[in-house]
Amino acid sequence: xxxxxxxVTRGSGLHEFTRELQELVRSSGVQExxxxxxxxxxSASLTIQENADPSARHDLERWxxxxxxxxxxxxxxxxxxPDDMPSHIRAALTATTLSIPVDDGRLALGTxxxxxxxxxxxxxxxxxxxxxxxx
Numbered sequence: 001x002x003x004x005x006x007x008v009t010r011g012s013g014l015h016e017f018t019r020e021l022q023e024l025v026r027s028s029g030v031q032e033x034x035x036x037x038x039x040x041x042x043s044a045s046l047t048i049q050e051n052a053d054p055s056a057r058h059d060l061e062r063w064x065x066x067x068x069x070x071x072x073x074x075x076x077x078x079x080x081x082p083d084d085m086p087s088h089i090r091a092a093l094t095a096t097t098l099s100i101p102v103d104d105g106r107l108a109l110g111t112x113x114x115x116x117x118x119x120x121x122x123x124x125x126x127x128x129x130x131x132x133x134x135x
Contacts, residue, residue, distance in 0.1 A: 001028045001030070001132070001133045001134070002130065002131070002132055003024045003028070003079075003130075003131045003132055003133065004019060004103065004128060004129065004130055005021065005024065005037075005050075005128075005129045006126055006127065006128055006129075007020075007117045007126075007127045007129065008124065008125075008126050008127075009044070009117065009119040009124045009127060010124040010126055011119065011122075011123065011124050012061070012083075012119050012120060012121060012122050013057070013061050013118070013119060014033055014047070014049065014057045014060065014116040014117075014118050014119075015063065015116060016051055016114045016115065016116050016117055017116070017117055017120075017129075018051065018107070018109070018114040018115045021034065021035070021037065021107065021115050022106065023105055023132065025102055025105065025106065025107055025130055026080045026105060026106075027119060027131055028133040029104050029105075030105070030133050030134065030135045031102070031104060031105045031134065031135070032102060032103060032104070032135055033102045033134050033135035034099055034101060034102060034134055035099070035100045035101075035102050035107060035128070035131065035132070035133050036097065036098070036099045036100075036131070036132045036133075036134075037097065037098045037099075037100075037115070037129050037131050038096060038097045038129065038130050038131075039096050039097075039117065039125075039127060039128075039129050040128045040129065040130060041091075041125075041127055041128070042087075042091055042134075043084075043087035043088055043090075043091055043120050043121050044087075044091060044117055044118060044119050044120055044121070044125070044127050045090065045091040045094035045095055045096055045117075045118045045120065046094070046096060046097070046098045046115070046116065046117060046118065046129075047094055047095060047098075047115075047116050047118055048098060048100070048113050048114070048115055048116070049113070049114060050112050050113070050114070051088070051112060051113065051114030052112045054090055057111070057116075059096050064066055064093075064120075065081050068086045068089045068090050068093070069086065070082040070083055070084070070086050072086070081122075083120070083121055083122045086120070087120035087121050088120075090118070090120040091118075091120055092104055094118060098115065100115070102133065102135075117129070
């Protein structure tokens with residue numbers, strides 16, 4: 001089964017969409033298989049991360065900002081603003097595709113794991129993900 005999810009972001013940071021993805025898995029009827037998610041953008045990415053303590057997400061976001069800062073004088077790709085090239089680099093350093101096993105009709109995530117879209121642009125966006133669920 002191929003499905004699509006849209007995640008609306010209100011700015012940079014980690015935006016959880018585990019519940020929406022799990023609902024798509026449930027509606028597929030697949031009991032055992034694999035769920036593959038791919039984001040169709042080059043300035044946002046996907047990750048599986050802790051969903052219990054928000055400080056973990058905050059620390060990840062701040063770490064990325066320190067290591068790929070805006071305003072680097074070496075960047076020439078700035079057509080859409082100072083966050084343009086840093087967003088592409090941040091997406092390249094993370095993941096654009098995730099594969100998660102499906103077990104007993106559910107995503108086989110750990111107790112504290114959630115699926116996140118990592119928005120790397122400062123302004124919000126509608127981000128589209130393609131989801132393949134197969135057995």
